[in-house]
Amino acid sequence: MRLLATALILALAACTPEIGTGTYFCGPERLCPPELSCDDTSYTCIAPSSVDPFVCPEGFDDTEPDDEMSTAQDLGELDCGLNLLQAANSCLQAGSGADYYTFTYNGNCQGANPHLAIQMRYPIALVPLQLELIDGNGTVVATGDYCTQSNDSSGRESLCIDTPPVTGTTYFVKVSRDPDGPDCDGDCDFNQYLLNIAFPLAGS
Numbered sequence: 557m558r559l560l561a562t563a564l565i566l567a568l569a570a571c572t573p574e575i576g577t578g579t580y581f582c583g584p585e586r587l588c589p590p591e592l593s594c595d596d597t598s599y600t601c602i603a604p605s606s607v608d609p610f611v612c613p614e615g616f617d618d619t620e621p622d623d624e625m626s627t628a629q630d631l632g633e634l635d636c637g638l639n640l641l642q643a644a645n646s647c648l649q650a651g652s653g654a655d656y657y658t659f660t661y662n663g664n665c666q667g668a669n670p671h672l673a674i675q676m677r678y679p680i681a682l683v684p685l686q687l688e689l690i691d692g693n694g695t696v697v698a699t700g701d702y703c704t705q706s707n708d709s710s711g712r713e714s715l716c717i718d719t720p721p722v723t724g725t726t727y728f729v730k731v732s733r734d735p736d737g738p739d740c741d742g743d744c745d746f747n748q749y750l751l752n753i754a755f756p757l758a759g760s
Contacts, residue, residue: 580592582594582600586744587681592604593607594607613645613748616647623654628656629658633662640755641751646731647746648685648749652746656729660725661721663723663724672755673754673755673756674689674716675752676715677712677749682744682746683737683740683744685732686699686735687700687715687717687730687731688700689719692728703715712750721755721756729753
């Protein structure tokens, strides 16, 4: 019996698990298991020979220039319960500053607790992003807090803003790099993101 057990242990020790290409999402700063590399387009760990360089999604620059408050993408007025922007797929290229979106809250919302809900999701493999809500005077009203679900296995991080709006206020949503975030020593100083602005929700 002891000889059989020893033989089984040796057999198991000789087995090295094989990690399949595309099985894992890349970790921060393109972290991948040995023998695999991070593909910037899918942010998954794949064979090095198949890795593609980062490319922003098609049509992302249709609203350019939008890197300043004065040239922000205008989303119009917000009515109660409106999904103003749903899963907008955009990105920050290497060297680009920020993306700005603007809208005005008209106050047409009933309920005890109308509130603005903004969510942004981005791959953790590339430079981390930050989310800010700014009023017309340039004052930051709110910043995005991490809100990624504990069971999220998508390889993305989520930031959320939930705040009551002020009637007649023009707001700006700013998406930019986290100045304190890692960027692969400048080699992955870019990212793509999904942005949702839902609005305003009424409730108790």
